[in-house]
Amino acid sequence: MVYRVAADIGGTFTDIVIENKSEKNFLTIKVLSTPQNQAIAVLEGLKKNIPNINEIEFLVHGTTVGLNSFLERKGSRVLLVMTSGISDTYTIARGDRKELYNVQYTKPEVLVPRKDVVEVRERMQWNGDILTNINEEDINVIINKINDEDINAVAICFLHSYVNPAHELKARELIQAKVKKDVVISLSHTLAREWREYERGSTAVMNSYIGPVTNNYLKSLESNLLKEGYKHPLYIMQSNGGVIRAKTAIEQPVQTLLSGPVGGTIGGVTLSKITGKQNLICVDMGGTSFDMSLIVKGQPYITNETELEHLPLLIPLVDIHTIGAGGGSIAWLEAGALRVGPQSAGAEPGPACYDRGGTEATVTDANFFLGRIGTDSKLGGWMKLNYNECSAVLKNLAQKLSISEIELAEGILSIINAKMADAIRTITVKQGIDPREFTLVAFGGAAPMHGVWLAEELEINEIIVPNDPGTFSAWGMLQTDIRRDVTVNFFHAFSNLDENKIINSFEKLKKEATDLLSQENVKESDMSFNLTADMRYIGQEYYVNVQIYKPIKLEEINKSFHETYKKQYGHSTPEGPIEFINLRLVATGHIPKTSGVQKKHLQSSEVNENTRSVFFENKKYDTEVLNRSNIKSDKLVDGPAIIEEETATTVVPPDYSLKKDNFGNLIITKKQ
Secondary structure, eight states: OEEEEEEEEEEEEEEEEEEETTTEEEEEEEOOOOOHHHHHHHHHHHHHHHHHHHGGEEEEEEOOOOHHHHHTTOOOOOOEEETTTTTHHHHOOOOOOOOOOTOOOOOOOOOOOGGGEEEEEEEEEETTTTEOOOOOOHHHHHHHHHHTTTOOOOEOOOTTHHHHHHHHHHHHHHHHHOOOOOOOEEEHHHOSSSSSSHHHHHHHHHHHHHHHHHHHHHHEEEEEHHHTOOOOOOEOOOTTTTTEEHHHHHOOOOGGGTTTTHHEEEEHHHHHHHOOOOOOOEEEOOOSSSEEEEEHHHHHEEEEOOEEEEEEEOOOOOOEEEEEOOOEEEEEEEEEEEEEEEEEETTTTOOOOOOOOOOOOOOHHHHHHHSOOOOOEETTTTOOOOOOHHHHHHHEEEHHTTHHHHHHHHHHHHHHHHHHHHHHHTTTTTGOOOOGGGGEEEETTHHHHHHHHHHHHOOEEEEEOOGGGHHHHHHTTOOEEEEEEEEEEEEEEGOOOOOHHHHHHHHHHHHHHHHHHHHTTGGGEEEHHHHHHHHEEEESSEEEEEEESOOOOOHHHHHHHHHHHHHHHSOOOOOOOOEEEEEEEEEEEOOOSSSSSEEEEOOGGGGOOHHHHHHEETEEEEEEEGGGGGOBTTOOEESSSSEESSEEEEEOTEEEEEEOOSOOEEEEEEEE
């Protein structure tokens, strides 16, 4: 078994990284995505580049199937089952509007209309005692509705099931025994074992909404890999930055929502260790989307709750923000003004320069027309671009605006850059974080062309373009480990708490997590555990997450809480009474990595070094075009310069210079 492989599906390209353990080298591949069946691109890329698929020992996959089905509202019809008397909870949602003074506010559309929310007579008390047994007649009515109306997804959310899940488990058992087909059934307590039934119910609904399409895709991919001779588990990237087997992901598809973009963040963690730079803003610009995340003190920022299009989710995930901005973003007119995105040309037909039938100007067309991508450049290492098609669509749009094609192309790039910079401010400035204290890491097929302009907008002094930026997210997936998260409700006032209660709860969580990792074929010697607690001042609604170290000491926990609270909110009240809400355990199963792996360069995709005309601020410059692999470490390259490689192009404008560090990363800074 000689290969470790990662496959990352994007809107335009599917990126594959193949690591050869015996030769200690890796190969990067970009193939056009196949929207009709994303598995096709993955299988074709593997078959063309690996002689025998059965020689793959580890295969990890980042999929956007679930996320796309949600964003495009193409998920399954879901029947939501709730405790009698609270069935309006999901429809009413929360009343704490974050945009209180927005007169154009529109309440987000929920995934389950009110007519598909049904009640079951049952009641569990807050402490887990049964007040009213589950009514099986109500379940029979639900079973008939599922069979009669061809429903294939069900979400069950009962009050206080996070303490005692008996009724949710019983409801699933009764439904599975009598429905006539496979139905995705999501139990809220298995996804979010904590209070707040609206958020817990919303998480269960999302799991069921994307469940059928995600599960069908994963089953199909596994089946096709088996036919090709692959005999090991298929691993899926999770939103929390770890991986799990596809078999486990099928049980909880909601955990894969950010499966694709999170690989870049994990790659950023490894980059932070390599370079010693603790604070990074990771930006991934591909063909369709622009993803942003933070590395703070060498670690990704992971949150235990988030919102997707204003719908809450109670799952641990890397805090990634995404907007529709990529190389395929389409330039269009609205009331005589130029707009760019979020619509994308995608892989089919793609930008006009792809020569695949695209008829609208895109960001990639603008870069190509300005010379930042050359007529001899090969996108992805193999795709030749058509200048005439690109010029024609830009000319058509420029005439409507009565400007030159060059002004239009630079205008398109200015708009998309401003849009992306403003998006970065939402995860930095709006959160009280100064972006000037960070280094910008630009990767994806398009971000290295835009990185300098994003840094200028945000007053960032340094840009890093990592090795093989176009496949950096896929490479990041090979740097991760298996991860499972477990939570227990732990509602106790701090003042009268015994340390042994925390220790006992921790041991129970550890045993549960050990069993989960064992199911992923992880040896106990490869397991590690990290305990945190959700805590707050008594009388408050929301909490902060506090790290708990061993040996467990209440005095240290108290000190850590006040420090964490002050860091997050700018103040604390050390004498104020506090309480615990939840205990959380992150269980990691360490996957062996291959050290000393070097890039394998394909002879057919080498860059031809030359000089070409490139436009910057409406002025033409004779610009040096360099092959990245030929740049010597610590040699200063003054802009303007274009750095080309198989998976991306890096643009260094006139006022900037570049050096390659000892690890092969390109470091771009402003000329002194």
